[in-house]
Amino acid sequence: xxxxxxxxxxxxxxxxxxxxxxxxxxxxxxxxxxxxxxxxxxxxxxxxxxxxxxxxxxxxxxxxxxxxxxxxxxxxxxxxxxxxxxxxxxxxxxxxxxxxxxxxxxxxxxxxxxxxxxxxxxxxxxxxxxxxxxxxxxxxxxxxxxxxxxxxxxxxxxxxxxxxxxxxxxxxxxxxxxxxxxxxxxxxxxxxxxxxxxxxxxxxxxxxxxxxxxxxxxxxxxxxxxxxxxxxxxxxxxxxxxxxxxxxxxxxxxxxxxxxxxxxxxxxxxxxxxxxxxxxxxxxxxxxxxxxxxxxxxxxxxxxxxxxxxxxxxxxxxxxxxxxxxxxxxxxxxxxxxxxxxxxxxxxxxxxxxxxxxxxxxxxxxxxxxxxxxxxxxxxx
Amino acid sequence: xxxxxxxxxxxxxxxxxxxxxxxxxxxxxxxxxxxxxxxxxxxxxxxxxxxxxxxxxxxxxxxxxxxxxxxxxxxxxxxxxxxxxxxxxxxxxxxxxxxxxxxxxxxxxxxxxxxxxxxxxxxxxxxxxxxxxxxxxxxxxxxxxxxxxxxxxxxxxxxxxxxxxxxxxxxxxxxxxxxxxxxxxxxxxxxxxxxxxxxxxxxxxxxxxxxxxxxxxxxxxxxxxxxxxxxxxxxxxxxxxxxxxxxxxxxxxxxxxxxxxxxxxxxxxxxxxxxxxxxxxxxxxxxxxxxxxxxxxxxxxxxxxxxxxx
Numbered sequence: 105x106x107x108x109x110x111x112x113x114x115x116x117x118x119x120x121x122x123x124x125x126x127x128x129x130x131x132x133x134x135x136x137x138x139x140x141x142x143x144x145x146x147x148x149x150x151x152x153x154x155x156x157x158x159x160x161x162x163x164x165x166x167x168x169x170x171x172x173x174x175x176x177x178x179x180x181x182x183x184x185x186x187x188x189x190x191x192x193x194x195x196x197x198x199x200x201x202x203x204x205x206x207x208x209x210x211x212x213x214x215x216x217x218x219x220x221x222x223x224x225x226x227x228x229x230x231x232x233x234x235x236x237x238x239x240x241x242x243x244x245x246x247x248x249x250x251x252x253x254x255x256x257x258x259x260x261x262x263x264x265x266x267x268x269x270x271x272x273x274x275x276x277x278x279x280x281x282x283x284x285x286x287x288x289x290x291x292x293x294x295x296x297x298x299x300x301x302x303x304x305x306x307x308x309x310x311x312x313x314x315x316x317x318x319x320x321x322x323x324x325x326x327x328x329x330x331x332x333x334x335x336x337x338x339x340x341x342x343x344x345x346x347x348x349x350x351x352x353x354x355x356x357x358x359x360x361x362x363x364x365x366x367x368x369x370x371x372x373x374x375x376x377x378x379x380x381x382x383x384x385x386x387x388x389x390x391x392x393x394x395x396x397x398x399x400x401x402x403x404x405x406x407x408x409x410x411x412x413x414x415x416x417x418x419x420x421x422x423x424x425x426x427x428x429x430x431x432x433x434x435x436x437x438x439x440x441x442x443x444x445x446x447x448x449x450x451x452x453x454x455x456x457x458x459x460x461x462x463x464x465x466x467x468x469x470x471x472x473x474x475x476x477x478x479x480x481x482x483x484x485x
Numbered sequence: 486x487x488x489x490x491x492x493x494x495x496x497x498x499x500x501x502x503x504x505x506x507x508x509x510x511x512x513x514x515x516x517x518x519x520x521x522x523x524x525x526x527x528x529x530x531x532x533x534x535x536x537x538x539x540x541x542x543x544x545x546x547x548x549x550x551x552x553x554x555x556x557x558x559x560x561x562x563x564x565x566x567x568x569x570x571x572x573x574x575x576x577x578x579x580x581x582x583x584x585x586x587x588x589x590x591x592x593x594x595x596x597x598x599x600x601x602x603x604x605x606x607x608x609x610x611x612x613x614x615x616x617x618x619x620x621x622x623x624x625x626x627x628x629x630x631x632x633x634x635x636x637x638x639x640x641x642x643x644x645x646x647x648x649x650x651x652x653x654x655x656x657x658x659x660x661x662x663x664x665x666x667x668x669x670x671x672x673x674x675x676x677x678x679x680x681x682x683x684x685x686x687x688x689x690x691x692x693x694x695x696x697x698x699x700x701x702x703x704x705x706x707x708x709x710x711x712x713x714x715x716x717x718x719x720x721x722x723x724x725x726x727x728x729x730x731x732x733x734x735x736x737x738x739x740x741x742x743x744x745x746x747x748x749x750x751x752x753x754x755x756x757x758x759x760x761x762x763x764x765x766x767x768x769x770x771x772x773x774x775x776x777x778x779x780x781x782x783x784x785x786x787x788x789x790x791x792x793x794x795x
Contacts, residue, residue, distance in 0.1 A: 106591070107587075107588055107591035107592055110588075111577065111580070111584070111588045114580060114584060115577060115579055115580065118579045118580075119579070316573070316575060317571055317572075317573040317575040318575045318576075318577070320536070320541055320571065320575070321541075321569065321571050321575040322592060323540070323541045324539040324540060324541050324563075324564065324567070324569040325564050325589070325592035325593050326560070326561050326564045326565075326592060326593060326594050327592050
């Protein structure tokens with residue numbers, strides 16, 4: 105068996121197509137999907153502003169804006185205001201904040217200071233965020249003004265704070281450790297999808313072995329059918345483990361994907377490789393030719409990816425598709441990976457995913473062992 | 486083991502593939518240390534017989550005895566003593582010659598330093614020591630055939646089964662392989678060589694079985710078969726000999742090229758009469774010779790048909 109394993113590993117290394125199909129292609133997919141959709145996760149908003157006042161208070165106001173998470177300021181004070189407004193009209197700029205001259209003076213005199221927000225109604229989602237931030241800051245100024253008035257009326261500082269405390273407090277509680285961003289969907293999704301493409305390589309190898317007469321010749325040696333089958337299988341298990349490590353590692357280093365508990369991740373990778381190669385082994389000895397194997401692999405990999413939620417989160421799929429997805433190994437593989445990566449799950453938390461993947465893998469092995477004598481017979485005749 | 490003892494004995498071998506009866510009671514025996522040729526056209530049942538001898542497929546009926554033991558269910562026993570060279574070049578073309586030899590050596594149960602020593606010896610035998618680390622796909626057809634043969638030698642088999650091992654190679658490479666086979670035979674390895682080329686059997690084998698339609702039609706030492714089934718004849722080519730010569734004891738006279746072929750059971754007598762006639766009738770004799778019986782004649786005689794490719 106060791107001779108078969110070593111030989112297959114040597115052949116695998118020499119087959120450049122494997123590296124492209126199992127590693128380069130999924131990485132390209134990750135890069136493509138990552139660059140297309142990763143911007144959707146960037147919630148930062150850029151505020152273009154013109155400071156006509158140029159005073160200490162106008163600068164303080166801008167500093168307060170800058171302190172807000174996700175807000176970037178861009179000074180346009182040197183540009184012509186009318187040309188900036190034209191940009192908004194043409195849709196080249198979503199909004200423009202203008203701090204009018206006399207801003208500091210108005211505040212000091214207790215009058216209402218003027219800040220103008222020019223806006224493109226078509227960019228309402230972006231402008232709404234800016235509007236909310238500005239209102240928040242304005243509220244802060246109002247509270248400060250109220251506190252000052254209350255103190256002037258005789259309340260001490262503590263009493264003034266108590267008076268101004270809102271009667272309702274809204275608390276945000278995260279139910280999970282991290283949020284699911286697009287990368288946590290794309291990287292595990294593409295990893296799981298391309299792992300199932302190992303079935304094409306497996307079918308090709310088995311048929312090459314059969315059609316070249318090598319399998320027949322091997323039967324004239326002391327090699328027994330079962331060790332041969334296992335010997336052909338193990339290198340593919342190793343290949344998928346390496347493939348998973350490289351693809352998830354790629355996600356980690358390029359997209360800063362968190363990998364969670366490594367023990368759980370290792371177990372899931374092993375389960376996934378057993379599953380993909382177990383099904384691949386069954387397919388290799390069941391199909392009548394390479395082309396049939398390739399077609400069935402496409403069906404398993406693509407249909408499984410679609411209904412298993414590898415392309416888009418399962419909860420976004422129609423209800424009946426979600427139900428079908430529960431019967432695919434891809435769904436359980438992705439769920440396990442996301443539980444580890446996103447929710448920080450440990451080995452005990454992913455037992456259901458592990459059990460389903462192992463069940464698929466061993467079912468494939470069982471079918472392959474049953475069917476192999478027939479495959480062997482067709483090879484020797 | 487005594488030279489005359491049968492190292493391999495095949496009796497009543499039957500095998501059908503669907504409705505096609507590939508072997509229909511094949512029987513022959515091979516003496517230890519001999520070079521045995523299994524001659525027959527394509528589809529005669531040679532490869533099926535070879536695969537049964539090497540344990541690759543199981544017969545529907547009959548028996549194979551190797552070294553006095555029934556090989557049924559004795560795959561390891563067969564693999565230990567028999568080396569098999571299939572008709573096709575069955576090598577891993579992307580791997581080096583060394584890696585291919587290493588792989589097959591391990592499958593035959595040879596390990597460690599012994600395997601490394603055997604690989605070096607086989608590379609020497611095949612003349613490929615210098616190319617040991619080159620990928621097989623870079624080899625010529627002849628070189629591939631030699632490594633294909635070499636892969637069956639690593640466990641020092643007592644019997645080497647070769648199924649048409651020279652298909653598609655040039656005469657020079659064929660001679661090189663013949664030399665390897667003769668060397669192995671001289672070292673005591675029993676050769677079982679299947680082919681549909683008469684000249685290969687004549688060049689390599691001292692004993693022959695003729696197989697056609699899944700049945701062995703004749704078997705014996707080459708000389709005996711030629712004597713028994715070969716057509717004896719005198720060929721004469723002479724100026725003035727325009728018509729078929731009328732000579733007693735001749736069974737048939739046929740025109741062959743510029744001369745005449747006279748088939749007879751008494752070639753010496755016929756030649757004597759022809760020479761007397763030539764002197765008397767002043768024929769200008771250009772060529773007169775006893776024609777050596779050929780295996781082609783034997784095949785024709787025992788099967789009733791000429792050796793065909795298909």
